Amino acid sequence: MSTLKLDLENYKELLKEYIRTKDEQALYQAEQFSKQSMQQKISPDEIINVHIQSLQEMYPEMPDYIQASLNFLLETMISYGVAYQEHQSLREKQLELKSEISVAANMQKTLLSTVKPEIDEIEIGALSVPAKQMNGDYHHFVYDDQGTLGIAVADVIGKGVPAALCMSMIKYAMDSFPEMRMDPSGILSSLNRVVERNVDSSMFVTMFYGSYDSRDHTFSYSSAGHEPGFYYHQDKDEFEEIDVPGLVLGVSAETSYTQYKKKVEKGDMIILLTDGVTECRQGDRFIEQEEVLSVIKSYAHLPAQEIVDQVYKYFERLQDFYLRDDFTLIVLRRNV
Amino acid sequence: MNLTIDVSNKENTAYLTLAGEVDAFTAPKLKETILPLTREEGQTVEVDFANVDYMDSTGLGVFISALKSTKEHNSEMKLVHMQERVYRLFKITGLTEIINIESTVQGGM
Structure with a gap:
């Protein structure tokens, strides 16, 4: 949980920075952030969750309807999160199969060599x-x-x-x-x-x-x-x-x-x-x-x-x- | 490439009209269609090849399975209107000797 929390702080800072400066540099860091999140297998709905929390902390007076719309978005993204996780585990399986086939191909080469x-x-x-x-x-x-x-x-x-x-x-x-x-x-x-x-x-x-x-x-x-x-x-x-x-x-x-x-x-x-x-x-x-x-x-x-x-x-x-x-x-x- | 398969029935004969290519991608569909037809005793399965311009060895495998199935189930199979390139495949593999192939088109020997 500690890494996610750290990410939350990090995300909030990036977001704050961007809203203030609308600067390319902050956008670039957002891209880095998403890459890191993918490496840690963080799903898209989790990032939206982090976004909502950051907004709440930054703008406690946020209008209700924005809050509601963000919750709506979060729900909508949950299926993407599930699909993403499936994709991850399939990719791992595929890598496994690939290496098994290459072992088999090598064995075949040896067996059938003439x-x-x-x-x-x-x-x-x-x-x-x-x-x-x-x-x-x-x-x-x-x-x-x-x-x-x-x-x-x-x-x-x-x-x-x-x-x-x-x-x-x-x-x-x-x-x-x-x-x-x-x-x-x-x-x-x-x-x-x-x-x-x-x-x-x-x-x-x-x-x-x-x-x-x-x-x-x-x-x-x-x-x-x-x-x-x-x-x-x-x-x-x-x-x-x-x-x-x-x-x-x-x-x-x-x-x-x-x-x-x-x-x-x-x-x-x-x-x-x-x-x-x-x-x-x-x-x-x-x-x-x-x-x-x-x-x-x-x-x-x-x-x-x-x-x-x-x-x-x-x-x-x-x-x-x-x-x-x-x-x-x-x-x-x-x-x- | 694609393969379309039309099936019609008349008395004791099932007519299969193929159009397109029979290869590793389309062969499974053909197999699913043709095998059940060969399992009906006394039925003749007639396959029209007039619009098949390419078939690879996976396709041959389907017809070998079908032939074996006709022997098991007392049915018959007949291949008609075959183009020369496709006929060559049956000829080389010796299958023209054991499969009933009729009226080839474009000088299919």
Whole structure:
């Protein structure tokens, strides 16, 4: 109570000063006073109360009707005071949530982190940027001692926290598969059953799984409804869509996935992405596939990692640095 | 952007006419409207996409839920007059194989 009393004295002095001088300086001090009051969580009706008390002390002869009108004002402001207090406590809660989410986002980063393998035969560029704090895109590399590089690129439908939780589940399911059955169609079929059993009916996952054999340079792949990737022929400077049919994960338990195989020539590239890349928008205009490809083509002479970095920068600029969706782009290039 | 949803009934069919964009903001409203309709046994739910010029993957999620619900409740769902950009989404995700999609417009394959 003592601080409030002190404030009352202070307020009364300020008010007196202002009425006497009508000076800017006193107004400035009033502003400071209100800032301090906010810091001490003093509500607007309390300040009006202080105002009334100050007036009463300064002008004991104050007419009745002014006194009454001030009391009226005080009553009117009480709801604002309540709203203000609610606002304060919501703000505290929001800060709490924000810090919890950032802890979760960090955990997710650690859980889902993948190391880009260094392989002489294949050059890899990879970039994944979340639109919000938590990433609903996922990519993973596994390189075994037989010289096979496994690449998973996935997109969980739905964004934010639920999508991120779902992704963690998929990652652990994949880790638990026996290494013998690492062919793309087998992996997708197994994951489909996991997702179908465990995930809400409106949530689903698209995934492309590829397996690059660095001994004979063949690329085997299957897709579960994932955004088509591209194959870049260096000799013709042309792209070919890697368009593979396959139902998204989590819709029907009895889905099987066809596996395809392609020979990769020296200098050629495999480009994998999520729909955050192909669904870029500039204002109301959608970016057409040709534009995505021509941007990739314009950087094709660069090292793989620089290609993905530059393409991302291009679309980030185009969309005024506001990502609507998580963005993942992976480039593999046969080196030798 | 906004989405307007009109519902009308004729015999055993509920007609849903959509106009606007189906995305993360509008999908919940669509889901609330369509799911109860799929829970009526023997009913066909026909969704007209002629005026839907954008749909994102959250929208697909709604139709996957609806499809699952038709299987559970012995009802049917049919999507008609789909624009090419929207059809592409159903095509890529393999859903054209399991959802009844009819008469696409603007050369929707």
